[in-house]
Amino acid sequence: MKKEITFILNQEEVKAEVQPEWTLLYFLREVLGLTGTKEGCGYGECGACTVIVDGKAINSCLYPILEVEGKSVTTIEGIISRDGELHDLQKSFIEHGAVQCGFCTPGMIMSAKALIDEKEKPTVDEIRHTIAGNLCRCTGYVKIIDAIKSVVDRR
Amino acid sequence: MDNFPVVGQRIPKRDAPQKVTGSAIYIQDLKIPGMLYGKILYSKYPHARILAIDTSRAEQLPGVKAVITGYNIPPFKFGFFKDNPPLKSGKVLSMRDEVAAVAATSPEIAEEALEMIQVEYEELPGIFDPIQAMQEGAPILHEGLKSNVLKLPWRLICGDVDTAKKESHCIVEDTFSTQWVTHCCLGTSGCVASFDINNNLTMYSNTQIPYLAQRDYIDALNVFGIKNRKVRVIQCIIGGGFGSKLDTYAYEYIAILLALKTRKPVKVLFTREEEFIATSPRQSTITKISHGCTKEGKLLFREMEMILDNGAYTSWGATTPSVMMMPISSLYKVPNVKYIAKCVYTNNTYSQAMRGYGNPQATFAIESSLDQLAEKMGMDSYELRLINANEPGEITPQNFKVTSCGMKECIEEVAKRIDWKGKRGKDKGRGVGMASLIHVGGGARVYKSDGCGTIIKIDDYGKVDVFTGASEIGQGSETVIAQIVAEVLGVNVEDVNVINNDTDVCPWDVGVHASRTTFVAGNSALGAAKKIKEQILEIASKSIGEAPEHLDIQKGLIFSTKDKEKNTPLGKVLRNAHYSTGGKMLMAEYFYDPANENFDKDFKGNLSVSYAYGTHGVEVEVDRDTGRVTILKYIAAHDVGRAINPMMLEGQIYGGGLMGIGYALSENMNFREGRLMNPNFLDYKMLTAKDVPPVEPVIVETNDKDGPFGAKGIGEPGLVPTAPAIANAIYDAVGIRIKDLPITPEKILKALKEKEKRGQSGEEGK
Numbered sequence A: 001m002k003k004e005i006t007f008i009l010n011q012e013e014v015k016a017e018v019q020p021e022w023t024l025l026y027f028l029r030e031v032l033g034l035t036g037t038k039e040g041c042g043y044g045e046c047g048a049c050t051v052i053v054d055g056k057a058i059n060s061c062l063y064p065i066l067e068v069e070g071k072s073v074t075t076i077e078g079i080i081s082r083d084g085e086l087h088d089l090q091k092s093f094i095e096h097g098a099v100q101c102g103f104c105t106p107g108m109i110m111s112a113k114a115l116i117d118e119k120e121k122p123t124v125d126e127i128r129h130t131i132a133g134n135l136c137r138c139t140g141y142v143k144i145i146d147a148i149k150s151v152v153d154r155r
Numbered sequence B: 001m002d003n004f005p006v007v008g009q010r011i012p013k014r015d016a017p018q019k020v021t022g023s024a025i026y027i028q029d030l031k032i033p034g035m036l037y038g039k040i041l042y043s044k045y046p047h048a049r050i051l052a053i054d055t056s057r058a059e060q061l062p063g064v065k066a067v068i069t070g071y072n073i074p075p076f077k078f079g080f081f082k083d084n085p086p087l088k089s090g091k092v093l094s095m096r097d098e099v100a101a102v103a104a105t106s107p108e109i110a111e112e113a114l115e116m117i118q119v120e121y122e123e124l125p126g127i128f129d130p131i132q133a134m135q136e137g138a139p140i141l142h143e144g145l146k147s148n149v150l151k152l153p154w155r156l157i158c159g160d161v162d163t164a165k166k167e168s169h170c171i172v173e174d175t176f177s178t179q180w181v182t183h184c185c186l187g188t189s190g191c192v193a194s195f196d197i198n199n200n201l202t203m204y205s206n207t208q209i210p211y212l213a214q215r216d217y218i219d220a221l222n223v224f225g226i227k228n229r230k231v232r233v234i235q236c237i238i239g240g241g242f243g244s245k246l247d248t249y250a251y252e253y254i255a256i257l258l259a260l261k262t263r264k265p266v267k268v269l270f271t272r273e274e275e276f277i278a279t280s281p282r283q284s285t286i287t288k289i290s291h292g293c294t295k296e297g298k299l300l301f302r303e304m305e306m307i308l309d310n311g312a313y314t315s316w317g318a319t320t321p322s323v324m325m326m327p328i329s330s331l332y333k334v335p336n337v338k339y340i341a342k343c344v345y346t347n348n349t350y351s352q353a354m355r356g357y358g359n360p361q362a363t364f365a366i367e368s369s370l371d372q373l374a375e376k377m378g379m380d381s382y383e384l385r386l387i388n389a390n391e392p393g394e395i396t397p398q399n400f401k402v403t404s405c406g407m408k409e410c411i412e413e414v415a416k417r418i419d420w421k422g423k424r425g426k427d428k429g430r431g432v433g434m435a436s437l438i439h440v441g442g443g444a445r446v447y448k449s450d451g452c453g454t455i456i457k458i459d460d461y462g463k464v465d466v467f468t469g470a471s472e473i474g475q476g477s478e479t480v481i482a483q484i485v486a487e488v489l490g491v492n493v494e495d496v497n498v499i500n501n502d503t504d505v506c507p508w509d510v511g512v513h514a515s516r517t518t519f520v521a522g523n524s525a526l527g528a529a530k531k532i533k534e535q536i537l538e539i540a541s542k543s544i545g546e547a548p549e550h551l552d553i554q555k556g557l558i559f560s561t562k563d564k565e566k567n568t569p570l571g572k573v574l575r576n577a578h579y580s581t582g583g584k585m586l587m588a589e590y591f592y593d594p595a596n597e598n599f600d601k602d603f604k605g606n607l608s609v610s611y612a613y614g615t616h617g618v619e620v621e622v623d624r625d626t627g628r629v630t631i632l633k634y635i636a637a638h639d640v641g642r643a644i645n646p647m648m649l650e651g652q653i654y655g656g657g658l659m660g661i662g663y664a665l666s667e668n669m670n671f672r673e674g675r676l677m678n679p680n681f682l683d684y685k686m687l688t689a690k691d692v693p694p695v696e697p698v699i700v701e702t703n704d705k706d707g708p709f710g711a712k713g714i715g716e717p718g719l720v721p722t723a724p725a726i727a728n729a730i731y732d733a734v735g736i737r738i739k740d741l742p743i744t745p746e747k748i749l750k751a752l753k754e755k756e757k758r759g760q761s762g763e764e765g766k
């Protein structure tokens, strides 16, 4: 049984027919073709699917699509400015060597973004804590933490 | 050492922009029109006879396009021993054995269809412990074999260990063991198999070995009745490798079979649980080791006997003893060496390559044992290491010719930065430890070739295309190659485009393994760049009016080194070359195959053109109440020859280091009777951002004479000495030696209790 939902996705209104059992991740990737959000586990343990819903970072693989009704969702595709300029976090990840295979990267950046949107000057401990739910097998996290910290420091 | 404008600089990774924006296409993201989804049914038992398979209900399900089993596919086996059919018939030997597969219009339908397949089994007694599997009367897993011990001749004898034992002033002996661990690539495994109308196959793949995989697929197609067709391998962006993609797997052949049967592209993509269960990890080992030395602490011999759990089928895991021989014969100077290893079939998963390729297991035993030897000698283990450290110019017992070697610098750097003298043996509850490594740093001749090809062309505007055989698996090979080419050609690194993911387009390479890519692909790119530069200068010499040997290129400008006013832009020279009568196209190719050697029948020979060294030092605190180990400081010193890109190099050290710390302290595939009990990230303890200790990478540059701009490999070394360095530090802190990885709080508490019972007498060096 399809249902209609309306929500804001990357600053644009979306109206769509959805199946109630879909997750937000499924909808983004399979229906809208927004494949920047990754699936690393599908059950809330890796953070690769992190997107921001009403200012909070969530695991979209566990998030029922019906729950986005009336909310605002931001994905990795939505943080670039309209003229194509990268978000500070994206630039910083590139400059600091925080990306290797890159599979964790969109989720990492979205977790970090939710943190720095909420807090002007998070501490390194807060940064680590925030991304503790985002697994990365390649980088050892050091350069990811540095990349986020440098955005915070430049504020 | 010289400074260069591009080489040695912290150039951001070339593919980072597409990765940070989510536009990089991984296998997960790939869709081809008409594509079907394949799913695999695995065995219910670790060892059983298949009595019957009924797929009729599954076939009826709307959306199902094909169901295959081991009973309706051509007989084909893959793997190092060709002992593994993509779908099993007769017997299953492990829980990951593939029994049936479905192609359907959606993954959900395929999944549903799997549930409708009825398989009747007769359970057989399983064997899960390699020692039991070796015992007489143990059930033989593979029919037709006489023993579960693989017929592999892993035996290395250098010098005379028996005599050395008699001459030794001090001898230690002990047994160490390591666990199964897995790669945990964040992007799971997958592929899409697609045939064209003429039966040519395109495989969209995650492989680390596109050209060897191509051959594997061609072999399979021949058996499947598709002869003399073309196979093209295209790699998507790869979500992590670490050795996991060094072999072809059943799922790839299943995708091919399903695509053949349905005449549609078929995608097989692993779930996370499948990734844990059905990819092939680093195997567990049991090692008996003995070391002896002179009164002065000079090593006289090293003797090791090892048992490796091969699991149910044979992939590259069974060949890791050949690489273990490297630290065993050549980590520190040790004149007499004996090593025997047995790989044993069990009903567990089966082992494959993982970062380090056996080296972490061997080095754990060696470096733990050396600390025991030092203690028994009453020596500082740092001194013992320095006395025996490898040196440039040395020829090791296995006939490795050591060229550049910064091992002593690494040991000294670590001692200085960790405050060895100030801290070792001092603090109760806190301690320091160290361990070193040797690894191949100049390729490794494990196949008949260790080569890599490069093609370079330059367009009308001075933009460079580099076609390389070397795959990018996140490590940054693309960027290193671009830097090398930009440096030689005197162009901006942004103007160098690297194409590396298509066997139809790119030249040949043996694959991303053995930390060989910077060295081998780097040298190949260097050779091609030099060749094309010669051609450019030759042409430019006419228009500039200067002999080629007095011309150079910088920032895209060709100029006379005698008179910089005489110059012309690179693009202009190229346009002239194209647009003149009797014109010329600029293109160069180069195949680099290092002058390293295959082992001879006694496993001796100069495996690599150069060797990478390193030492890790760690300070830990051990909580006696909880058994928890906290790493207070971690120094990772690596002799890398030269850092082509220090930023990416540090990334390898940080990433390898943390993977190594996980290996030491938390990661463990918990098999119970062949069944993996923790196939998820919650129970398999990969480290998170909260667990990162203060790590300090130290880059030691020894400018290797054969390396591209002096560089050696660094892909694997970062995790090799981690576990023994930590184990040694724990011993220094609380006087207990954990000989069985991972070093969990439970093991520490148990050992502390036992130590209390025994009283304060030292435990080391029986």
Ligand code: FES
Pocket (backbone or CB within 6 Å): A038, A039, A040, A041, A042, A043, A044, A045, A046, A047, A048, A049, A050, A059, A060, A061, A062
């Ligand atoms: S895919 Fe959602 S947490 Fe892993």
Ligand code: FES
Pocket (backbone or CB within 6 Å): A098, A099, A100, A101, A102, A103, A104, A105, A135, A136, A137, A138, A139, B186, B239, B240, B474
């Ligand atoms: S960069 Fe590969 S998982 Fe993070």
